[in-house]
Amino acid sequence: MEEALRTLFIAGGGTAAWIAATVWLARSLLIHLANKDIEKYKADLKANNDLDLEGFKADLKAVSDRELESHKAALKATSDKELEVLRSRMSIQLLEHEVRFRRLHDKVAETIAETFTRLTKTYDSVARYVSPVDLAGQPDKDGKLVILGEHYNEFSNYLSDNRLFLPRHLYKTVLEFRNKLYDVSMSFKWGLQGQKAGRAGDVRFWTEADTTFKEEITPLYDKIHIEFQSILGFERAPDPE
Numbered sequence: 001m002e003e004a005l006r007t008l009f010i011a012g013g014g015t016a017a018w019i020a021a022t023v024w025l026a027r028s029l030l031i032h033l034a035n036k037d038i039e040k041y042k043a044d045l046k047a048n049n050d051l052d053l054e055g056f057k058a059d060l061k062a063v064s065d066r067e068l069e070s071h072k073a074a075l076k077a078t079s080d081k082e083l084e085v086l087r088s089r090m091s092i093q094l095l096e097h098e099v100r101f102r103r104l105h106d107k108v109a110e111t112i113a114e115t116f117t118r119l120t121k122t123y124d125s126v127a128r129y130v131s132p133v134d135l136a137g138q139p140d141k142d143g144k145l146v147i148l149g150e151h152y153n154e155f156s157n158y159l160s161d162n163r164l165f166l167p168r169h170l171y172k173t174v175l176e177f178r179n180k181l182y183d184v185s186m187s188f189k190w191g192l193q194g195q196k197a198g199r200a201g202d203v204r205f206w207t208e209a210d211t212t213f214k215e216e217i218t219p220l221y222d223k224i225h226i227e228f229q230s231i232l233g234f235e236r237a238p239d240p241e
Contacts, residue, residue: 118155
């Protein structure tokens with residue numbers, strides 16, 4: 001710069017040249033200072049803007065985090081409430097199912113007990129009717145047949161009305177048992193009537209009835225007894241040695 005001033009001074013000579021040089025120098029200095037101020041202002045502005053931006057980002061994140069946590073809490077509360085409602089409904093349904101199952105089990109148990117009671121009465125009546133021995137104080141064969149008929153009808157009617165509550169296979173077994181009781185009773189009845197009529201026909205009906213009762217009916221009775229107990233939850237006792 002000094003070289004430039006010297007050149008101007010020599011070229012222009014005198015005071016005028018010096019003034020011009022001074023003005024030019026002052027102008028250059030002002031421009032330089034202005035540029036420095038501008039750069040400083042820009043740097044300060046950028047720093048402030050960066051600071052404000054970071055603060056804005058932090059505030060925005062804080063607000064977002066709060067809103068997110070609030071939303072999560074609301075969702076959890078709603079979810080917990082809905083889950084509790086669902087659990088309550090399931091508990092009610094489970095209780096209703098247990099009540100229905102208990103009632104059904106009670107009805108099945110009642111049907112089994114009553115069926116076996118009526119079955120046993122019929123079984124005993126047939127046994128006394130076809131027995132070759134009539135004990136003192138008992139009705140005669142005709143009287144025993146009347147009692148047998150009453151017990152048989154009561155048993156048959158109850159079995160028909162309540163077959164829904166008996167397992168299918170067991171119902172078939174009981175039905176088979178009832179039919180065997182009927183067949184042996186009827187065969188014995190016709191044989192006895194022929195004997196009373198004085199016909200000298202075959203009297204093997206006595207031994208046939210006794211054999212059928214002992215070899216077919218009684219084992220089937222025992223089988224039904226065991227199956228009924230099994231359904232009711234009884235443990236089968238070991239067979240005697």
